[in-house]
Amino acid sequence: MTAVAFFLIPVSLLSSIEGTKVMYSFSNRRGRGTLARTIYNRVLEDEQHRHDNHSYWYFVKRSNLPADLCDSFLQLDQDSETMDFLENCYEKSDWVFMQIYHSVAKSLLSWFMENTSINGWLGRGSMFVFSRSQFTQLLDIDEDWKEESLLDLGAGDGEVTKMMAPYFNHIYATETSKPMVKRLNDKGYRVLDVESWDDGSISFDLVSCLNLLxxxxxxxxxxHSIKKVLKPGGHVIVAVVLPFEPYVEFGPDNKPTEKIELKGHTFEEQSVSLVRDVFEPAGFSLVRFTRVPYLCEGDLETSFYVLDDALFVLKLSEKG
Incomplete structure (x- = not known):
């Protein structure tokens, strides 16, 4: 067996060689025993997730919402594309030595590179916010719907952009991380300068701002810049992790210059506050909103990470 072939052996195969002897043979040795236990616990956790429809990821207590938000709420659930993403996460976490390499590389690179750029350089940590099917439900469109231009702000590696791309002729993105910019260019998306994307030279049918605020x-x-570049009749999709905890990766103290103060503590309370205290004063009105899991590829310890996303479809307010 070559070194490369051994490097790519998944843990599911390791655990099947001579029963489970390979996985547990190091249990009496502290370092390798800890690794074996970590992998074993993750495999058990993965099996639980495979038999879970994760309905709680999408649940909102409507009785805690005002009438207009309740009427605008779209109930989504875990669909086949979401499950495909999770299966891919399970599979990637099984590549034990690749995950060890990523862990070591991340520790070294973190001395001089931000986490987003590390993920871009290593080709890891892809995100999932919604599927293509869920996107069409959010915009209330069919598969044949097509518009001219999409702008995805803070697009990362473009994997979420890819869900929206088939419905537009031209795909634009912004991103501050150079490794991620390369990945966006490799996908054929036009990356705009983060300082001048709102100069008015291009207007867009849809602007997505996913987990950026x-x-x-x-x-x-x-x-306010989104308002300047949005075409009449255009829409904005905004995703925000709740509870709201701002963190600026590229800032000197990791705190934003402009602060958003949300009222309440629950998902429902903060969702209402986003609409009333942030979006409406900025000149937007709510079209639709929902709750989705914000998923990220994991590591040896866990196959995926998940946060709670409030997802809003907005349009320009008639009041301006």
Whole structure:
């Protein structure tokens, strides 16, 4: 067996060689025993997730919402594309030595590179917010619907952009991480400068701002810039992790210059506050909203990470 072939042996195969002897043979040795236990616990956890429809990822207590938000709520659930993403996460976590390599490389690179750029350089940590099917439900469109231009702000490696791309002739993106910019270019998306995307030279039918408002320095300015570039009749999709905890990866103290203060503590309370205290004052009105899991590829310890996303479809307010 070559070194490369051994490097790519999944843990599912390791555990089947001579029963489970390979996985547990190191249990009496502290370091390798810890690794074996970590993998074993993850495999058990994965099996539980495979038999779970994760309905709680999508649940909102409608009785805690005002009438207009309740009427705008779209109930989604775990569909086949979401399950495909999770299966891919399970499979990638099984590549034990690749995950060890990523862990070591990340520890070394973190001395001089931000986490987003590390993931871009290593080709790991892809995200999932919604499927193509869920996207069409959010916009209330069919598979034949087509518009001219999409702008995905803070697009990362473009895997989420890919869900929206088939419905537009031209795909634009912004991203501050150079390794991620390369990945976006490799996918054929046109990456706009983060300082001039809102100069008015291009307008867009849809602007997506997914999990960016809590990770950027000037979230309120971004919302006002979106208004400048949105075509009449266009829409905005905004995803925000709740509870709201701003963190600026590229900032000196990791705190944003512009602060968003949300009222309440529950998912429902903060969702209402986003609409009333952030989006409406910025000149947007709510079309539709839902709750989805914000999924990220995992590592040896867990196959995927998940946060709670409030997802909003907005349009320009008639009041301006």
């Amino acid at each position: 809590d990770r950027c320095d000037k979230p309120l300015s971004i919302l």
